[in-house]
Amino acid sequence: MLRTQLYADPTGRFVHDVVLQSCQRNRGKTALIDTSCDRRFTFTEYGNLVESLARGLISAGLAPGEVVAIFLPNSWEFAIAYHAATLAGGIPTLLNPSYREREIRYQLENSGAVFLITDAPLLENVNLAGLAALRRVFTTRTFNTHSERAVCEDFASLLRSTSAKFPEPRQNSQQTIAALPYSSGTTGLPKGVMLSHYNLVANIYQTLGPNAAPFVTDDVVLCFLPLYHIYGLTVGLTLSLTLGSTLVLMPRFDVQKLCALLIQEGVTMMPIVPPAINALCQAAEAGIFPKNHKVRWMKSGAAPLAPELARRLTDLTGISVTQGYGMTEASPVTHVGYIAPPEMSRPASIGQALALTECRVLDLSGNEVAPGKPGELVMRGPQFMLGYWKDPQATAAVLRDGWYFSGDIVRADADGFYYILDRIKEMIKYKGFPVAPAEVESLLLEHPAVRDCGVVAKPDLAAGEIPCAFVVLREGFAPSDALDKELRDFVADRLAHHKQPREIHFVDAIPRTPSGKILRRELRKTFA
Secondary structure, three states: OOOOOOOOOOOOOOHHHHHHHHHHHHOOOEEEEEOOOOEEEEHHHHHHHHHHHHHHHHHOOOOOOOEEEEEOOOOHHHHHHHHHHHHOOOEEEEOOOOOOHHHHHHHHHHHOOOEEEEOHHHHOOOOOOOOOOOOEEEEOOOOOOOOOOOOOEEHHHHHOOOOOOOOOOOOOOOOOEEEOOEEOOOOOOOEEEEEEHHHHHHHHHHHOOOOOOOOOOOOEEEEOOOOOOHHHHHHHHHHHHHHOOEEEEOOOOOHHHHHHHHHHHOOOEEEEOHHHHHHHHHHHHOOOOOOOOOOOEEEEOOOOOOHHHHHHHHHHHOOEEEEEEEOHHHOOEEEEOOOOOHHHOOOOOOEEEOOOOEEEEEOOOOOEOOOOOOEEEEEEOOOOOOEEOOOHHHHHHHEEOOEEEEEEEEEEOOOOOEEEEEEOOOOEEEOOEEEOHHHHHHHHOOOOOEEEEEEEEEEEOOOEEEEEEEEEEOOOOOOOHHHHHHHHHHHHOOOOHHHOOOEEEEOOOOOEOOOOOEOHHHHHHHHO
């Protein structure tokens, strides 16, 4: 069952054109259900809103190639803003709605965003002054005409009728950026990942191709994955709209509401992450998960899935689970497992590579290893990014001669199934969300009490992994519960919830190599 074909040819196709063509084909069918406000949109309505908003952005002064920041929870406004931004010739960059001022300002400044689409409560206690590129801020549901921090305009004003013309593409679909999500690297601050229209459309067509993921046109897809994350954006939003299925959007994961929606909307499929699978198992054991659901399958990604967890959910609910693998830099999907036939189901594996995705497994010297032997997974394919935004050095470190070096240690069996063994990268995965230790460490080092620190992952049943900080104090400071709380609060005020250390351990020294690199494995031994 090798994967050799795509769903369609992605050449020359732009994301917004693929979506709008689907809106023409599926007219009266329900495209999107926004459960945060109980609004439903047909494909015709969705397409009209995208076109209206694109014209509104152009009339508001957006020029081709300028960046539009979308800082919203899952909502119909997020969805149309994303597709309208590219139709208007802009580049959408996506911000986590749980970000604090420090993170918001960094991404806005680094991306050079000229427009910000958000909601007023998200800007409380956020100072946007001094962002030279930012010209206009539009808020959606809670409209503020003025605050001490920012002058905001009503998002609805962008939907008023205007005769603005859509720009002709200045470059082809392989060179035009369609999304600028930010990925937490292992060193320094997050980096903007330049994904082209060709990257994203190709990845959708790979995922929908023969023998790949068993999506069907009649699917009702429930998505609680955040749309600012490439997994939710591609596998949830754009794939569903492209296929002509119905997308049920939740603003966040909520077991009780999810179980009710399964029946209410006749949900047939869910993209998911392992901690949510664990929560659904607990709901089923508590008798909360509905027995008369219609869910056929779930695709798990963003973090390693324990085979016993998948089996547990299937035994409890009858729902098949397959594991996939990918990264922001790959739009995101590179591998996915099989639901059927049974002999192709290998729960411990991330599955086989998607069509046109070439894989090599290399040792430390760059030589290919024999099947079954461990090595770094190196890949190339149409879904891989153009590079990192304004960071050629970081780009060159991972993209070499057209091959992407993943930083993950894998083995491949004789049938081309891949198994993740370890990470070269030190990324922490909290409920599937990546946390870069370096970002947390650099912030802790700003506190006057901290002389040195190291942040590592600790295994956690509910979250998969939690960030834990080891801290060396400066002279004049002593370990205490009060200082522990002060350090946590210091981080909580400046970084999103998933990045915050759940434990702080005061130590005499941080183990390092002669070159100064933190020996994280030595810190992790503390948890053994």
